[in-house]
Amino acid sequence: MDCVRLTLLVIFFISCAYSKKAAEVPFDQNYVAAWGGNHITVLDQEREVQLLIDQSSGSGFRSKQSFGSGFFRIRMKIPSKNTKGILTTFFLTSAIPNQPAKNHDELDFEFLGSAGKGYALNTNVFANDFGGREQQFRLWFFVDGKPIRVFKNNKRIGANYLTNPMHIETSLWNATWAGNVDWSQEPFIANYRGFEIEGCIYDNSNPNKCYSQTYYWNAEKYLQLSPTQRRIYEVLRKKYMFYDYCTQHPKNYVECRSTE
Secondary structure, eight states: OOOEEOOOOOOSSSOOOOOOOOOOOOOEEEEEEOOOOOOOOETTTTTTTEEOSSSSSOEEESOOOOOOEEEEEEEEEEOSSOOOTEEEEEEOOOOOOTSOOSSSSEEEEEEEEEEEOOOOOEEEEHHHHHHHOOOOEOOOOOOOOOOOOOOOOOGGGGGOOOOOEEEEEEEEOOOOOOOOOOOOGGOOEEEEEOOOOEEOOOOOOOGHHHHGSSGGGSSSSGOOOOOOHHHHHHHHHHHHHHHHHHHHHHOGGGGGGGGO
16 A cells, blocks of 8 residues: 555645644544445554445545634555545535535545556645636655645635635545446555644634634745745646646636736
8 A cells, every 4th residue: 555644734725745743643533434334444542544445335534623724634545456446535625514515615635546557646626616626646655745736815816715614524435537446356445544633623703713823824934835845846746747727727717817
């Protein structure tokens, strides 16, 4: 299996740039099973969760709380074998659990399965809409400490931006757009560790609380990439990104026409 640690900086950019080791807090402190209950196994005194998918069902878990800002990270082991058509995910979403997702906010990291030719990472942003902002990368492993995606707040030029509280979700599932699954290889198993959450729990009575400078992730240095991060970001995107929605559909998204 290949091991990945993800970090999403939610406020102004998405990145794998924050590499602090996640604390070994128990799973049920911050998370709960979301679906496919009999395909979820809690291991190692709740320090690890195993998700399984077979022809009967996939599985996933979600955070107990919704957040307005923060650093969100997880450690993952992606299924091995021929995993074409299988997706291992970690994302934030404002969609209400167990209800159809309509216009909503979402930040996606989706690891696309492989038939032995290496993994790919699909990222997407929903900003009170149906998304369509995919950027896809061939993975060189590991991705720790390397920024790969920036999504700026360009509301002043008419671009949508995320405004809703979001909770964390993970899932192990299959999608026909990602390829046909070889079910003779089932079951497919993914492992997750590192269930600490550093986030501001959203409070309806005080929605601006999560923008406070008292939270370290709201500090000025996190509002943009450093010069070093910027160089790494540009090199990685040039070398490994093979799909960009702004190249494919620039007229559909105002932010694609911004030079900032």
